[in-house]
Amino acid sequence: MPHSPKAPAGRSYLAIPGPSVMPESVLNAMHRPAPNIYDGELPEMMPALVADLRRVARTEGHVAIYIANGHGVWEAALSNVISPGEKVLVLATGFFGHGWAGMAEGLGAEAQVLDFGKSATVDPARVAETLKADRAHEIKAVLAVHVDTSSSVRNDIAAVRAAMDAAGHPALLMADCIASLGCDVFEMDGWGVDVMVTGSQKGLMVPPGMGFVFFNDKAAAVRRAMPRVSNYWDWTPRAEAQQFSHYWNGTAPTHHVYGLRAALDMIHAEGIEAIWARHAMLARAIWAACETWAAGGALQLNIQDPAHRSHAVTSLHLPAPQATALREWTERELGLTLGIGLGMVDVNDPAWHGFFRLGHMGHVNGHMILGLLGGIEAGLKALDIPHGAGGLSAASEVIAQG
Numbered sequence: 195m196p197h198s199p200k201a202p203a204g205r206s207y208l209a210i211p212g213p214s215v216m217p218e219s220v221l222n223a224m225h226r227p228a229p230n231i232y233d234g235e236l237p238e239m240m241p242a243l244v245a246d247l248r249r250v251a252r253t254e255g256h257v258a259i260y261i262a263n264g265h266g267v268w269e270a271a272l273s274n275v276i277s278p279g280e281k282v283l284v285l286a287t288g289f290f291g292h293g294w295a296g297m298a299e300g301l302g303a304e305a306q307v308l309d310f311g312k313s314a315t316v317d318p319a320r321v322a323e324t325l326k327a328d329r330a331h332e333i334k335a336v337l338a339v340h341v342d343t344s345s346s347v348r349n350d351i352a353a354v355r356a357a358m359d360a361a362g363h364p365a366l367l368m369a370d371c372i373a374s375l376g377c378d379v380f381e382m383d384g385w386g387v388d389v390m391v392t393g394s395q396k397g398l399m400v401p402p403g404m405g406f407v408f409f410n411d412k413a414a415a416v417r418r419a420m421p422r423v424s425n426y427w428d429w430t431p432r433a434e435a436q437q438f439s440h441y442w443n444g445t446a447p448t449h450h451v452y453g454l455r456a457a458l459d460m461i462h463a464e465g466i467e468a469i470w471a472r473h474a475m476l477a478r479a480i481w482a483a484c485e486t487w488a489a490g491g492a493l494q495l496n497i498q499d500p501a502h503r504s505h506a507v508t509s510l511h512l513p514a515p516q517a518t519a520l521r522e523w524t525e526r527e528l529g530l531t532l533g534i535g536l537g538m539v540d541v542n543d544p545a546w547h548g549f550f551r552l553g554h555m556g557h558v559n560g561h562m563i564l565g566l567l568g569g570i571e572a573g574l575k576a577l578d579i580p581h582g583a584g585g586l587s588a589a590s591e592v593i594a595q596g
């Protein structure tokens with residue numbers, strides 16, 4: 195692997211909230227000559243792959259797979275159930291909620307945005323109230339981001355469903371689980387989610403380039419009633435594929451399929467509940483360190499209530515420009531890359547240099563998280579950024595308790 199002359203020796207660590215760290219088994223599975231797409235191993239892998247994806251999403255429903263990033267599956271999902279002129283209700287708790295709303299508007303839909311700010315969760319009471327006021331049932335879908343990766347807020351999707359049911363509203367519930375699937379507890383069927391979108395490059399530990407749209411029979415019925423759907427985005431042939439090419443509407447992302455197979459093998463070997471517990475424990479270690487630093491200094495966690503924090507990404511604030519200085523220091527001195535702030539303020543605003551994020555999704559364990567936190571603590575010291583003492587020790591206690 196080419197080694198940047200600027201990077202310090204040793205293995206570097208990309209701790210940004212996607213793309214996430216890729217396991218060796220995923221990389222190795224992809225390192226092969228071009229496989230045949232008409233016959234043999236690759237086409238034969240698909241039925242089990244689809245079944246294993248459903249297990250991760252906790253659904254008996256359908257899945258359509260796309261050669262696309264998260265933005266692609268936002269559009270794919272909307273294209274199957276929303277026609278120009280129709281209305282969606284978007285529950286925004288950060289940059290990505292607004293992004294999905296913009297995608298809907300680009301497709302000619304009317305997006306009504308309920309904005310809960312950048313450091314609070316969706317308020318189900320406001321959702322119920324808004325839906326009750328929609329007596330004509332013009333809102334065709336409610337769009338909710340499970341974990342908004344910019345703010346690191348984790349929304350209660352089951353509570354959104356309960357609010358919809360309390361309002362007696364027939365809209366579809368569509369969830370963005372791009373940052374949460376394979377990290378945070380998510381129950382598609384159990385929580386009454388009709389459509390769920392996710393991507394390959396976060397909790398699923400595969401390079402960017404593959405996206406997934408899960409949908410249930412209720413959403414499939416809405417799709418059937420659509421006057422027209424883009425041939426490429428249409429989920430029906432992909433979900434009902436009888437031939438390998440039908441899954442992809444053309445050539446498959448061959449190497450991604452092998453990578454995904456290896457990742458799903460890892461996920462099912464560990465068990466999804468164990469994966470959720472691992473992410474929760476490592477997140478608690480990160481919070482313990484950050485809260486200790488915060489108590490004696492200027493660092494702030496964006497989400498105050500631990501019950502509302504993501505287990506896969508943490509959004510933080512330091513007085514500008516110290517967040518950027520810290521990121522630059524850990525990258526230059528340690529080979530540790532932290533995430534930039536996203537969507538909190540405009541990138542051209544000097545205050546932008548006061549935000550940063552930690553990605554802790556997918557292929558992460560205790561020694562990586564302790565290395566991440568130790569690197570940040572060293573940076574805080576090196577740069578004379580005031581902080582409470584003992585963050586790393588607080589984190590190691592959480593990890594010691596398991």
Ligand SMILES: *Cc1c(COP(=O)(O)O)cnc(C)c1O
Pocket residue numbers: 212263264265266290339341342343370371372373393402
């Ligand atoms: C990463 C992310 C996206 C966008 O995915 P891309 O692959 O960058 O297009 C959308 N929503 C959430 C919650 C994300 O974390």
